[in-house]
Each structure stands twice: as C-alpha cells, then as structure tokens.
Amino acid sequence: MLSLAAFILLTLTLTWYYHQRSSSQRLPLPPGPTLLSAPWPENDIARTFHSWNKRYGPVVSVKIGFRTIIILGTRQAAQDLLERRGTIYSSRPTSIFMDRYLNKGLNPAFMQYGPNWRLHRRFYSTLLNMKASQTYRRLQDIGSKELVHELLSTNDFSEVFYRYTSDVMLRLVYGKGRDWNDADHRRLQQINEMATFILQNASFRTTLLDLFPVLDKLPMQFMKWRQEAAQLHDKTREVYVECANSALQEQSWNWIQEIQERPESKDIPWEDVSYSLGELYVAGIYTTKMVLETFVTTCVDHMDVVRKAQNELDSVVGTERLPNFGDMDRLLFVGAFISELVRWKPISPIGVPHAVIQDDEYLGFRIPKDATIIANQWGINMDEAVFDAPETFRPERYMDNPDRHLPGFGFGRRACPGYHLAKASFFIVISRVLWAYHIERGGPTGDDAKGDCDSRRIVFTVRSLQHREVIERERKMCENDVKEILEEIRPPKC
Secondary structure (H helix, E strand, O other): OHHHHHHHHHHHHHHHHHHHHHHHHHOOOOOOOOOOOOOOOOOOHHHHHHHHHHHHOOEEEEEEOOEEEEEEOOHHHHHHHHHOOHHHHOEOOOOHHHHHHHOOOOOHHHOOOOHHHHHHHHHHHHHHOHHHHHHOHHHHHHHHHHHHHHOOOOOOHHHHHHHHHHHHHHHHHHOOOOOOOOHHHHHHHHHHHHHHHHHHHHHHHHHHHHHOHHHHHOOHHHOOHHHHHHHHHHHHHHHHHHHHHHHHOOOOOOHHHHHHOOHHHHHOOHHHHHHHHHHHHHHHHHHHHHHHHHHHHHHHHOHHHHHHHHHHHHHHOOOOOOOOHHHOOOOHHHHHHHHHHHHHOOOOOOOOOEEOOOOEEEOOEEEOOOOEEEEOHHHHHOOOOOOOOOOOOOOHHHHHOOOOOOOOOOOHHHOOOOHHHHHHHHHHHHHHHHHHEEEEEOOOOHHHHHOOHHHOOEEEEEOOHHHHHHHHHHHHHOOOOHHHHHHHHOOOOO
16 A cells, blocks of 8 residues: 555656646747858857847847857846846856866856855955945056056057056055066966966867867867866966965955955865955956957047047046046046947957756746856847947947946846946046047058058057146155055954
C-alpha cells in the first residue's frame, strides 16, 4: 500500500512538473534573425543589433552556438527586466576566457550574482556613494588644474587625460602622490598595457570560445593566448596585492586602508580584496579617459556647439577665474553638452551583458534561464520615439528636459558604481578645457599629410593672454600636499 501511494505521489509530481515545463516551453522566444534570415548590415555590432530591434521589435532573440542572446532595444524593456526584475536579471553570462584564464572570478564587474558579489558591491558603495564622491572633488579640482596647465605645452590630449584619471585614482585607491617613477605606479601601468595587448589580440577568439566551449579542449599550442591570459592573471594578482600592502603602510588615508578596516573585509581573502580594488582603479582610469577623448573629437566637428558652451562660460564665469564645482547649477548648457556626449557616444555601446538566472516571461515571450541579456545602449539612445533626430549631436535636448536620465552607466543592480565620481570628472575637466582653449584640427603632419581630415592632429590654443595667466596662477596655487587632502577626506570613525 505504501509503495502504491508513493507511486501515485511520484506520478502526480512528474505530471505537474511536465505540465509546468511544457506550458512555459509553449511560449515562443522573442522574434529574431536566423542564420538564413539574418540581415547582417553593419560591421558595428551595436548598429546591427539596433537594425534587428527596428525590424523585429523591442525584444529580439538570436541563437549563436550554445548561447541564447536576448537583445533589449528600448529603455522601457531594459527598465522592466534589468531594474524591476533585478533579483533574477543581475548575474553575468559565464565566460570561459574570463572565468578560467583572465580574472578567474575575482573581478566584480564580471562576477556571478550572489553573496560574494554583493559583498564587493557594498565595498564599492562605501567608497563611491554620492556623499563620499563629493569629498573627492578637491582632488579632482587639483588634478584638472594640472591637466589644463599641461595643455599649454602639449597637444597630446590622450596622454594628458590619462595622467589626470590615473593620478586621481592612484591617490584615492593607494594614497600615492603624483610620482610617475613610483614603483607601484610603474607596475600597475605595465600590467594594464599587457592586459590591453592580450585583449586586443584575442578578442575574436575569446568570443568564439564562449560560443563554442568545445574549443577549450584544443591543445594549448593552438590557442596560446589562453596560457598568456592565465599568466597575466597571476602577475596581476601579485601586483595588486603588493600595491595594496604598500598602501596599508602609507601615512595618508586611502581606499585600501578604509576597506581593510571594515569588519566585512575579513569575510573574504585579502588577495580578493586587493584584486577587487585594483580592478576598480583600472576601470576608473579608462572609462573616464574614453569619455574625455570623445569630448575632444566631438568639439572639432561641432564648433557651433562649442561656441554656445563658451559663450555660457564667459557669461557665468568670466575670464578672471576657472570654472569650479559651485558653477554646476548655473552652467546648464555645459551640463547638457556632457549629457548629450554620453548619450551620443556611450562608453560601451552594447553595455556589459547580464544573465537571467531562471526562466521568465516578458511581453508574451519566453526568456530562458541562463540567456545572455544585452541592453543595446547605443540602440536605446538612438530610439526615435524618445529622441528627435537621435544621430544628431544636439545638447539642447537636455536643456528642454534637464531631468532626462543620463544614459551610459548601465541598468539596475549592475549599474556603474562610479557614476558620481565620473560625472564630477566630466564636469570639471570639460568645463575648464572649454573655458581655456580653442580646440581645432591643425594641419597634417608627416605621414598624416597623405590622409584625410580625420587624420590631422588636434590643436589646443589658449583663448587669450588673460586665460593663460589664470591657468598659470591657478596651477601654482594648487600645489597642496596630497596627503593632507586625503586626511581631510578620511571619513570619521564610527
């Protein structure tokens, strides 16, 4: 009798499970291209995805290799899934290259959603919340004065922007001053260069590896970059730990010391804490630098917009001082310029992919567990239902609607934790460079003479003798002791 009852219970359970599974399986995947029907019109993947969304709708699916990829083409879809359903849409797709070779699960940006990620996120929130970020503005003020002064003697804006972003992050994370011969700085720069080289040379092959995991079975000699990535990981971890240990010995306050003193840091290995903050250092350098570089190239192609911004700066600030953070609420067009810049050319056009951790349904479509979810940031920003003439660079759209969401920083629980710090850097650097310089294309030089207009170098010309005098005066006045500033930033003990 007991066996019969158990059999009946098992039968009912399996029947219920099969009904639930078949019911969900009856829902179709979102529409999308196949290998036979796909329009592959663009080399730019963000534009390709955008064309698919325009053809198939706001939610598109495509199966490539062993992956189901769901592409979100509207802000509404991204909000509905990545923000309102963040409990199941906040993970990351598995990546053989990242998880087994390059960062081995230690980089929070690519970490699976769970307790370990939430702990790292709490660290980041402690360091980068709005209140904390406002205390860092004095470092950004000093760094941007140094930046504007350097442009008096060089047109290599990319290097100048790198020096600014790396100085700010080196001071915050490791408590270091502007000493480019510092051993920690040299080691960090070296591993950044190595990582860039490997990623640039292996990017296509790493994508294939994630789409077709069987390729990881190939002998190492066929894909030696896997071994190079693993060796880079070991070297990176070693450098991050050494730099973190060095920061603990610094007399000035820094992020390493702050996190080391928090009780929850004892819940994870010190190597993992060091690696996490090291990756935060790198991300803080390059994301801000990319936006500032885009700012310069945008200026030379939109001189009419630059003139409007400079007219506002002349009216609000004048010529006897540099713009400062106190001017943010009055420099409305400059603020709109920055918002439009981030919308028009987002840092990461397709964002960092999310992963859904359980089966879901949206708009009558099935979203299968473990699907890769891509919020096509560039495509969302080109939505004609939201933005009039979206491919036109027009800051006025943010003057008309100043509360419009600033795009480009991700969605939901995976949104960029450094939003407030980055936004402050954008304002103080861009406003001061616009105030100080005319930015124009110079004549072609050397081999560039055979190229088109885009290959010509960009020239920074100080706007007047009075502007130059202010730049030089401000630079002399900002020679403060960084250690004293960091001590002033140190949060009070609870």
